[in-house]
Amino acid sequence: MSARALADPATTPAPRDATEPPEARGLGRDEVRLLVAGREALEHTVFRRLDEFLDPGDLLVVNVSETLPAALEGRRGSDAVGVHLSAPLDDGTWAVELRAADRSGPLLDGHHGEVIDLAGGSRIEVVSAYFGVEGRSRMLRVRTEMKEPVERYLARFGRPISYAYTRGDWPLAAYQTIFGRERGSAEMPSAARPFTDELVTDLVASGIVMAPVLLHAGVSSLERGETPLPERFRVPDATARLVNHVRASGGRVVAVGTTVTRALETAADAGGVVRAASGWTDLVLGPQRRARVVTGLITGWHPPEASHRALLVAVAGDDLVARAYAAAEEERYLWHEFGDSCLLLP
Helix, strand or coil, X not given: CCCCECCCHHHCCCCCECCCCHHHHCCCHHHCEEEEEEXXXXXXXXXXXXXXXXXXXXXXXXXXXXXXXXXXXXXXXXXXXXXXXXXXXXXXXXXXXXEECXXXXXXXXXXCCCEEEEHHHCEEEEEEECCCCCCCCCEEEEEEECCCCHHHHHHHHCECCCCCCCCCCCCHHHHCCCCCCEEEECCCCHHHCCCCHHXXXXXXXXXXXXXXXXXXXXXXXXXXXXXXXXXXXXXXXXXXXXXXXXXXXXXXXXXXXXXXXXXXXXXXXXXXXXXXXXXXXXXXXXXCXXXXXXXXXXXXXXXXXXXXXXXXXXXXXXXXXXXXXXXXXXXXXXXXXXXXXXXXXX
């Protein structure tokens, strides 16, 4: 490992980490635990009972982004290195993170002109730091030199991005949600992973409305308390109109994940009216920018020091989020993309 590797405590397995998909633990996707946190009470249940905690006319907004096999193995001279492709940029370059080969943490010493060799005679060349100072930046802007389109190359040589808390290698299907339709996420929009076809049928039959948005999730920066990266998104006109109608009718707008929350709130004006929008979002939700549209949130569990929590507070308030985290810790809910879930209904 390079001496400039940065230790990443979020990748150190702990008893509360979900180290494998629930299916490997003998559970269905919708059999993970669900903590329902409302203003009056907390309730422990399972995800397949989600429909019991929503009302007819409530709106669930889901992310239709599909996960790419965005992790590659590379070589820096004689040293192995992990390469995580985060997002294609408008000038044809890519935002990329270099990782230690043992998945223990990011490498910060990438520099202009450095070449990383990849399988099949392909390579990437570092152009600059994507943010921060060159030689100390976790994210790099690179030029790809591949013999075929990047997505086709990833299908041949890539694997899903995973971290040291994950035990074993799991197929790409384990990192997809049932809503994925448009490839582009470096990491799974994991809040939607527990949904199944049967559960969606139950929700619709109960009068719950569903609508799509798109946000291609980049490499996660949330575990280290960093500002989330800009991400590509799209809120369709039909979804925007439905959100406005549900809010005007007194229903709840429940975002399935922080990606959906970010997309909807980017498309909302100061008065909470949502309009069709697309492009890049650099919106950071937190104490200084509260949610204007989203009134409920389905999320997974992440370390409490993560900036993920600031977004939860922007939707649900600090008191409810603190009570939910305390209950999850006490009941040993599992964290990360294969873990348990929470429904925040402030």
